[in-house]
Amino acid sequence: MPGWGKKLVALGLFFALCTPLFAEKLIDTLFLNQGKIEMVDGVQMPYFSFNSTSVFSKENTRLLVDVGDSLELLIVNTDSVDHAFQVKGLTASTSISANDSVWVNVELTETGAFIYYDPSAGEKYRYMGAAGMIVVRNPNQQTSDFYWNMKDHQSVYNVSLSEGQNVDWSQYYPDYFTINGRSNPDINADPAARVAGKVGDTLHIYMVNTGQSIHSIHFHGYHAKIMYSSKFPDHVGRNKDTFPIYGMEVVALELVPHQPGEYPVHDHNLVAVSAGNIYPNGMFLTLLIE
Amino acid sequence: MKKYFPFIFTLISCFTTILAQEENFFLIARNKGEKILTTGDTIRTFGFARKLSEQPGVPGPTLVVKEGDSVHIDLLNMSQGAPHTIHLHGLDVDQQNDGVPHLSFEIPHMEHGFYHFKAPHPGTYLYHCHVASTIHVQAGMYGLIIVKPSDGSNKTWDGGESFVNEHSYFLSEIDTVWHRDSVLLHPYDTSHVMNHIQIPHFDPQFFLINGLSDQQLLDSNVVFESSMGQQDFVRLANIGFCGVRVIFPQQLKARIVSSDGRPFETEESSDTIYVYPGERYGVLTKSSVEFSDQIRFEYLDLNTNQLKNTQVIPVSVQGQLGLPNFDQEEITAQLVPNPFYGNTDLHLSLREGRELTFKIYDLQGRLVEEHEERFFTVGQHEVALGKSLRESGIYTLQIISAGNVIQLEKLLRLE
Numbered sequence: 001m002p003g004w005g006k007k008l009v010a011l012g013l014f015f016a017l018c019t020p021l022f023a024e025k026l027i028d029t030l031f032l033n034q035g036k037i038e039m040v041d042g043v044q045m046p047y048f049s050f051n052s053t054s055v056f057s058k059e060n061t062r063l064l065v066d067v068g069d070s071l072e073l074l075i076v077n078t079d080s081v082d083h084a085f086q087v088k089g090l091t092a093s094t095s096i097s098a099n100d101s102v103w104v105n106v107e108l109t110e111t112g113a114f115i116y117y118d119p120s121a122g123e124k125y126r127y128m129g130a131a132g133m134i135v136v137r138n139p140n141q142q143t144s145d146f147y148w149n150m151k152d153h154q155s156v157y158n159v160s161l162s163e164g165q166n167v168d169w170s171q172y173y174p175d176y177f178t179i180n181g182r183s184n185p186d187i188n189a190d191p192a193a194r195v196a197g198k199v200g201d202t203l204h205i206y207m208v209n210t211g212q213s214i215h216s217i218h219f220h221g222y223h224a225k226i227m228y229s230s231k232f233p234d235h236v237g238r239n240k241d242t243f244p245i246y247g248m249e250v251v252a253l254e255l256v257p258h259q260p261g262e263y264p265v266h267d268h269n270l271v272a273v274s275a276g277n278i279y280p281n282g283m284f285l286t287l288l289i290e
Numbered sequence: 291m292k293k294y295f296p297f298i299f300t301l302i303s304c305f306t307t308i309l310a311q312e313e314n315f316f317l318i319a320r321n322k323g324e325k326i327l328t329t330g331d332t333i334r335t336f337g338f339a340r341k342l343s344e345q346p347g348v349p350g351p352t353l354v355v356k357e358g359d360s361v362h363i364d365l366l367n368m369s370q371g372a373p374h375t376i377h378l379h380g381l382d383v384d385q386q387n388d389g390v391p392h393l394s395f396e397i398p399h400m401e402h403g404f405y406h407f408k409a410p411h412p413g414t415y416l417y418h419c420h421v422a423s424t425i426h427v428q429a430g431m432y433g434l435i436i437v438k439p440s441d442g443s444n445k446t447w448d449g450g451e452s453f454v455n456e457h458s459y460f461l462s463e464i465d466t467v468w469h470r471d472s473v474l475l476h477p478y479d480t481s482h483v484m485n486h487i488q489i490p491h492f493d494p495q496f497f498l499i500n501g502l503s504d505q506q507l508l509d510s511n512v513v514f515e516s517s518m519g520q521q522d523f524v525r526l527a528n529i530g531f532c533g534v535r536v537i538f539p540q541q542l543k544a545r546i547v548s549s550d551g552r553p554f555e556t557e558e559s560s561d562t563i564y565v566y567p568g569e570r571y572g573v574l575t576k577s578s579v580e581f582s583d584q585i586r587f588e589y590l591d592l593n594t595n596q597l598k599n600t601q602v603i604p605v606s607v608q609g610q611l612g613l614p615n616f617d618q619e620e621i622t623a624q625l626v627p628n629p630f631y632g633n634t635d636l637h638l639s640l641r642e643g644r645e646l647t648f649k650i651y652d653l654q655g656r657l658v659e660e661h662e663e664r665f666f667t668v669g670q671h672e673v674a675l676g677k678s679l680r681e682s683g684i685y686t687l688q689i690i691s692a693g694n695v696i697q698l699e700k701l702l703r704l705e
Contacts, residue, residue: 268568
């Protein structure tokens with residue numbers, strides 16, 4: 001074997017030994033729970049959520065991993081009917097019988113955000129809340145990260161679907177709009193959603209829209225660069241103050257604030273800045289930059 | 291050489307100062323505007339006017355400045371109702387000038403408020419009231435801000451591409467229910483950080499381009515006119531609550547070069563552009579052929595993605611010498627009656643004999659009636675139209691000569 005061949009073998013062995021130090025196999029459990037979400041005005045509606053325990057929480061568990069990691073997920077169905085689990089673009093749909101569980105392996109080879117959800121029953125459980133996000137980060141990046149899981153609901157549709165009735169999606173008109181299960185003014189109380197930092201910081205905002213509607217998100221005070229867009233990959237690199245995020249799609253932004261202040265971020269479909277038809281209780285929060 | 295540096299520096303500074311100016315605007319916020327719709331009905335609006343004797347328009351006045359200008363807006367609230375503000379949408383102003391009541395300031399009745407900013411990147415921006423914004427924007431309190439390059443030239447930005455003419459299409463909708471006093475004159479307590487206000491179901495009946503729709507748009511002579519080989523710039527801005535799919539004729543070879551006041555690193559060649567609420571786009575067009583057609587604006591429901599309405603802007607690209615390929619006075623056309631039941635008659639008057647074709651489209655752009663090409667002699671003619679129209683509603687008639695749409699008419703069929 002020539003000298004350079006030996007060097008290559010040695011290099012290969014080095015990386016093979018080092019790989020486990022960097023890429024990890026993570027094991028986690030998600031419980032699919034049924035419950036009720038209470039909206040900002042006190043209205044309650046049937047809801048489903050993937051949580052880290054068998055106790056229902058309106059907020060789907062966020063899975064944060066480093067690029068190159070793999071996830072072994074145990075999905076536990078606590079419901080008395082069959083459900084399913086899928087990571088959009090990464091895994092096929094896996095059925096889960098009532099009160100049963102399955103293992104799902106997810107390989108995460110690129111940075112970005114991915115939607116996991118329940119695709120069963122025409123995605124009615126996904127619409128009723130059962131959808132969360134996996135964020136795949138570059139461990140070497142020094143950024144402050146924020147996470148928005150955006151949803152919309154027409155309260156009577158949640159009730160009808162939970163009672164086994166059909167709904168007419170061509171007449172869909174949502175009356176609640178949430179980020180991480182909250183509406184204005186409660187979104188600002190969620191440190192994962194409320195964007196906070198200092199002038200010059202690099203802030204990354206990972207957004208998934210797991211609802212039905214298209215949301216047109218407007219930033220006051222700043223333009224942000226699109227880092228990742230599952231719907232429009234050719235929009236990456238654009239500096240925007242307003243951009244759409246479609247249902248079941250992902251957008252990741254990089255914001256480097258140039259000025260201090262408190263500025264709103266909201267859906268510029270201004271009907272979505274409401275809850276139960278009351279303005280301004282919808283998809284509205286503020287950025288706080290020191 | 292060094293001895294010239296102070297002189298050169300002073301010269302550059304003076305030149306920059308000459309180009310950058312103080313721009314002062316005075317606007318009055320009013321809540322007793324009136325808007326006549328294409329049906330002839332009048333609704334109440336809120337809006338911005340430049341002087342007391344002026345009706346507040348929908349949209350409000352377009353403010354044009356140059357990059358680097360120091361811009362000052364004096365807003366006087368004379369509305370006898372809720373306070374108002376101006377949000378400078380996309381201009382990335384500081385918090386004090388951002389126009390959000392509980393984070394900046396609000397302007398009560400009979401008081402002035404002052405906004406200041408340095409005009410940033412050339413591009414298209416918006417201004418609108420941010421008090422109870424869902425209601426006040428629908429009420430009509432919005433306008434465009436155009437930032438030109440620092441020398442005021444017809445370029446996309448400093449160092450960008452030149453163009454001959456620019457066309458702004460400002461998109462919105464009207465739901466007449468929202469224009470009733472019971473909605474517009476909402477309660478407002480200035481001692482509250484946030485006022486909670488009930489909003490109605492949004493189901494717009496009118497879909498606007500620059501404040502006009504349907505027959506109003508055709509009557510207004512808003513036409514995209516250009517010449518072969520001429521580069522033009524189109525500004526698209528959406529302040530409504532629908533998404534709008536804008537479809538350019540292929541011959542215009544549309545290139546999307548900027549959005550939200552920032553140039554793209556990589557431009558996009560596409561005839562179709564989706565403009566969502568709050569977004570703005572800059573589009574360069576240039577046709578190498580002579581033709582007539584239309585730009586289509588398809589308004590989409592953001593909850594169902596269903597098409598709600600289509601509006602059109604006629605396009606006419608003339609010959610290379612800038613001469614029209616068709617003298618519009620050579621033909622006059624009138625639909626009698628219009629609106630109509632059953633069918634209507636097209637009264638034609640021709641100064642020259644010519645082959646003509648007639649096509650009728652519905653609002654979804656579907657061809658619903660076509661009359662084969664035939665020769666019409668000089669003089670008066672009557673053509674019966676509309677026999678194939680089964681449903682009441684608005685339709686578009688295209689009169690076509692030698693492959694070009696030479697005239698557009700709106701038809702309103704009644705049941």
